[in-house]
Amino acid sequence: RKEVEQDPGPFNVPEGATVAFNCTYSNSASQSFFWYRQDCRKEPKLLMSVYSSGNEDGRFTAQLNRASQYISLLIRDSKLSDSATYLCVVNAQAGTALIFGKGTTLSVSS
Amino acid sequence: DADVTQTPRNRITKTGKRIMLECSQTKGHDRMYWYRQDPGLGLQLIYYSFDVKDINKGEISDGYSVSRQAQAKFSLSLESAIPNQTALYFCATRDSGTGELFFGEGSRLTVL
Numbered sequence: 001r002k003e004v005e006q007d008p009g010p011f012n013v014p015e016g017a018t019v020a021f022n023c024t025y026s027n028s029a030s031q032s033f034f035w036y037r038q039d040c041r042k043e044p045k046l047l048m049s050v051y052s053s054g055n056e057d058g059r060f061t062a063q064l065n066r067a068s069q070y071i072s073l074l075i076r077d078s079k080l081s082d083s084a085t086y087l088c089v090v091n092a093q094a095g096t097a098l099i100f101g102k103g104t105t106l107s108v109s110s
Numbered sequence: 111d112a113d114v115t116q117t118p119r120n121r122i123t124k125t126g127k128r129i130m131l132e133c134s135q136t137k138g139h140d141r142m143y144w145y146r147q148d149p150g151l152g153l154q155l156i157y158y159s160f161d162v163k164d165i166n167k168g169e170i171s172d173g174y175s176v177s178r179q180a181q182a183k184f185s186l187s188l189e190s191a192i193p194n195q196t197a198l199y200f201c202a203t204r205d206s207g208t209g210e211l212f213f214g215e216g217s218r219l220t221v222l
Binding site for chain 2: 008032034036041042043044045046049087089091097098099100101102103
């Protein structure tokens with residue numbers, strides 16, 4: 001089992017749709033979790049950190065389920081500008097490097 | 111100016127050539143990373159460094175070497191480039207407080 005796994009998609013949704021991505025991780029000792037966004041041929045940029053209690057930033061909601069070892073990202077009211085690849089990132093423990101999932105591609109159409 | 115700067119941005123070279131990709135940062139972070147990205151494979155960690163005297167291998171370090179010349183500089187070398195090292199390479203720094211990674215704009219390397 002890979003350390004961090006994501007459904008690659010693509011997810012093709014119309015504007016205004018709600019879409020959810022899941023990411024599973026194999027190391028139960030993992031401590032830090034993030035969602036990054038990457039536009040085509042650009043560098044990844046932090047979308048949001050994922051906290052144990054779940055967190056929301058506008059139309060975006062991230063949740064962590066430690067028991068099942070997965071994190072999720074929910075995007076409400078999708079915009080054309082949300083079209084990108086969403087990368088799940090996990091840090092196993094302090095002092096180790098971040099591990100990226102392969103990414104989930106979202107395409108929002110009008 | 112970008113906080114994390116990579117040079118060159120694009121490079122085409124031939125098999126067997128030595129290549130160096132350079133990365134410099136103005137964020138004052140101790141932690142620096144080199145990743146490569148191939149279509150459909152996501153970002154794979156090559157090497158990382160937590161300070162000038164600390165260098166660690168990542169998932170795919172074979173065929174690569176690094177040098178941390180100063181806190182602000184972390185270079186990646188391909189001693190003898192081969193075609194399957196054709197990829198997009200990213201340097202990143204990490205804020206040890208928030209955990210956020212800050213990436214350079216990437217270096218696209220093509221090995222013929």
